[in-house]
Amino acid sequence: MYLNLPFIGAGLLMLIGIAIILMRKNLVKMIMGLSIVEAGVNLFLVASGYVDGGIPPIFTAAGDTVMVYPTVQAMTLTNIVIGIATTALLLSFVIIVYRRYGTADVDGMRRLRG
Amino acid sequence: MMDFLLAQAPALLLALPMLGAFLTPVLGRYSETGRNAWVVLVSFLTLVTATALAWVVYTTGTFVYTFGAVSPSLGIPADSGGIPIRILFAVDAMGAFMALSASIVGFAVVLYSLSSVRKLSGKDGYYALLLLLLVGIFGMVCTGDLFNLFVFLEINSLAGAALVAYRIDKGVAVEAGLKYAFISTLGGLMFLFAVGLLYAQYDSLNIAYIASQMAFTFPDKIALVLMIAALALKAGVVPMHFWTPDAYSMAPSSITAILVVASQAGLYGLFRVLFSLYGVTMDYVTVGWIVIILGILSMFIGVTMAIPQKDIKRLMAYHAVSQTGYMLLGVGVCLAVLGDATQMAAFGQTAMEGGIFHIINHAMYKGLLFLTAGAIFLHTGTRNLNKMGGLGHSMKWTMLFFIIGALAIAGIPPFSGFASKLMIYESVFAFSPILSIIAMVVSVLTLASFVKVFHAVFMGPKQPEFEGKGEVPTPMLAGMAILAILTIGFGIFPQQVVDILITPAADALINQGDYIASVLGGMIA
Numbered sequence: 001m002y003l004n005l006p007f008i009g010a011g012l013l014m015l016i017g018i019a020i021i022l023m024r025k026n027l028v029k030m031i032m033g034l035s036i037v038e039a040g041v042n043l044f045l046v047a048s049g050y051v052d053g054g055i056p057p058i059f060t061a062a063g064d065t066v067m068v069y070p071t072v073q074a075m076t077l078t079n080i081v082i083g084i085a086t087t088a089l090l091l092s093f094v095i096i097v098y099r100r101y102g103t104a105d106v107d108g109m110r111r112l113r114g
Numbered sequence: 115m116m117d118f119l120l121a122q123a124p125a126l127l128l129a130l131p132m133l134g135a136f137l138t139p140v141l142g143r144y145s146e147t148g149r150n151a152w153v154v155l156v157s158f159l160t161l162v163t164a165t166a167l168a169w170v171v172y173t174t175g176t177f178v179y180t181f182g183a184v185s186p187s188l189g190i191p192a193d194s195g196g197i198p199i200r201i202l203f204a205v206d207a208m209g210a211f212m213a214l215s216a217s218i219v220g221f222a223v224v225l226y227s228l229s230s231v232r233k234l235s236g237k238d239g240y241y242a243l244l245l246l247l248l249v250g251i252f253g254m255v256c257t258g259d260l261f262n263l264f265v266f267l268e269i270n271s272l273a274g275a276a277l278v279a280y281r282i283d284k285g286v287a288v289e290a291g292l293k294y295a296f297i298s299t300l301g302g303l304m305f306l307f308a309v310g311l312l313y314a315q316y317d318s319l320n321i322a323y324i325a326s327q328m329a330f331t332f333p334d335k336i337a338l339v340l341m342i343a344a345l346a347l348k349a350g351v352v353p354m355h356f357w358t359p360d361a362y363s364m365a366p367s368s369i370t371a372i373l374v375v376a377s378q379a380g381l382y383g384l385f386r387v388l389f390s391l392y393g394v395t396m397d398y399v400t401v402g403w404i405v406i407i408l409g410i411l412s413m414f415i416g417v418t419m420a421i422p423q424k425d426i427k428r429l430m431a432y433h434a435v436s437q438t439g440y441m442l443l444g445v446g447v448c449l450a451v452l453g454d455a456t457q458m459a460a461f462g463q464t465a466m467e468g469g470i471f472h473i474i475n476h477a478m479y480k481g482l483l484f485l486t487a488g489a490i491f492l493h494t495g496t497r498n499l500n501k502m503g504g505l506g507h508s509m510k511w512t513m514l515f516f517i518i519g520a521l522a523i524a525g526i527p528p529f530s531g532f533a534s535k536l537m538i539y540e541s542v543f544a545f546s547p548i549l550s551i552i553a554m555v556v557s558v559l560t561l562a563s564f565v566k567v568f569h570a571v572f573m574g575p576k577q578p579e580f581e582g583k584g585e586v587p588t589p590m591l592a593g594m595a596i597l598a599i600l601t602i603g604f605g606i607f608p609q610q611v612v613d614i615l616i617t618p619a620a621d622a623l624i625n626q627g628d629y630i631a632s633v634l635g636g637m638i639a
Contacts, residue, residue: 031296034296086268093288112289
């Protein structure tokens with residue numbers, strides 16, 4: 001049972017993130033929500049590669065023991081890097097919008113409509 | 115030498131624009147002309163590579179390119195027990211077709227940009243991001259690996275969003291870019307979650323391998339729903355279309371033309387997931403109907419939202435949503451009868467071909483229309499239809515290109531839109547007459563909408579405020595001419611185009627077994 005805890009945690013993180021995106025009106029907080037969703041996905045990926053009692057997947061250190069899955073760890077690292085790029089881009093957009101509109105609130109983001 | 119280059123074509127297709135993108139700002143520090151020449155050269159070489167790749171794929175079959183292997187064709191290492199471990203590209207006819215279509219539009223857009231963004235600052239970044247956007251598109255349509263698909267999806271979204279916001283325009287363009295980036299990042303994360311679900315079950319990221327093992331368990335269903343949602347969002351399908359009018363109208367027109375192709379890469383991903391990854395193992399009738407309903411909704415809501423628009427690019431953006439519906443309708447009908455051989459032969463195959471033919475036609479004529487909108491904007495400084503008029507006196511070429519694009523999108527013979535729409539009407543009528551009638555009504559509404567635009571922009575007396583401004587510069591006309599010639603060519607010779615380009619692409623998607631066998635080499639466990 002305790003092996004399922006990371007998955008429950010990942011699901012909770014994703015739900016919390018989506019709830020923040022839906023309920024908060026400040027753009028910076030919405031981007032935080034997006035980062036929390038991303039953390040949830042990352043946790044899910046790493047947890048799915050875990051093998052009970054496994055050691056780090058380094059072949060020189062391996063005896064006859066089982067190892068955890070390395071691919072998901074590489075995927076997580078890639079996603080972290082992508083996440084940084086996305087967050088940086090989104091935050092820089094918010095800076096420009098804040099300067100031009102004088103607000104970082106989604107209710108102010110209504111100049112494009114129809 | 116030639117053989118060596120051809121053998122590396124899938125890698126070169128990505129390496130060329132990537133190298134081009136990263137060298138562009140360096141060259142831009144020294145010489146503006148040198149940088150422009152470099153960008154044109156790179157986009158031309160990319161077009162040549164895509165053409166060569168398409169030629170190889172269409173003549174010899176699916177091209178499997180494994181990164182880091184002793185020989186690129188060695189998809190499965192000898193000691194792996196039949197499991198492809200390395201990242202590999204599996205370019206089949208459908209992928210090569212999409213890459214070709216994207217590279218043609220990319221080249222036309224680069225030519226057009228030489229003049230259209232001449233007066234703006236930050237052009238180094240503009241060209242670098244444009245080439246990176248192409249990398250994202252090529253990667254999505256070439257890859258045979260799900261995680262790779264996600265990475266290129268993100269490159270596609272990030273470069274696209276940055277380009278949408280390029281002309282800050284009192285912050286409004288940034289607002290559009292912010293919406294686009296936020297939505298597509300959330301979609302990308304959902305896609306990654308789905309990839310994780312599949313990996314956890316099948317211990318592989320390779321599309322062909324997962325497809326060969328597909329059991330359609332409950333997590334597979336969740337993954338399917340997440341993938342359809344994420345990729346349909348990227349393609350701008352109703353009800354996930356809300357970013358499309360904002361992003362398409364606020365981006366520079368040259369970028370909008372390439373964003374259409376970027377969205378189609380999302381559509382390609384959707385078809386790849388539906389046909390190659392899941393195929394007949396899923397409940398294809400239900401999923402097919404879902405795709406059909408999404409298509410009908412896109413067509414109808416897109417066109418009804420387009421009619422009252424006053425902003426020329428916003429209007430065209432809603433038409434882009436509407437046209438995406440036709441592709442979904444054709445492909446959805448094929449999916450709904452995928453397991454039924456008699457119905458497939460009767461109309462399923464034709465529906466699929468019509469949908470795929472419409473992809474390349476749409477890329478050409480919609481790109482052309484957005485480019486003419488950019489020319490009009492350059493001339494008048496406004497996108498508001500009510501403030502234009504009488505431009506036919508001074509912009510004869512632009513008017514001609516607009517007419518070609520508008521007649522093609524409305525499905526009037528002999529332009530390309532007619533050929534693909536006719537295939538869709540005929541085959542969908544055999545499946546369900548009411549769907550076909552809706553598609554025709556939407557086409558009529560499209561024509562009505564473009565007649566209005568034509569009248570507002572080009573007809574009427576000369577306007578004093580636009581006096582003394584002639585035609586747009588030659589590079590812009592050249593970019594538009596490439597797309598216009600293809601639009602006419604595809605309309606005059608539809609049978610040849612379908613036989614040579616479209617049928618192999620449709621077969622590549624329909625025959626899931628061939629795709630799996632081409633990667634796994636017949637070693638299906």
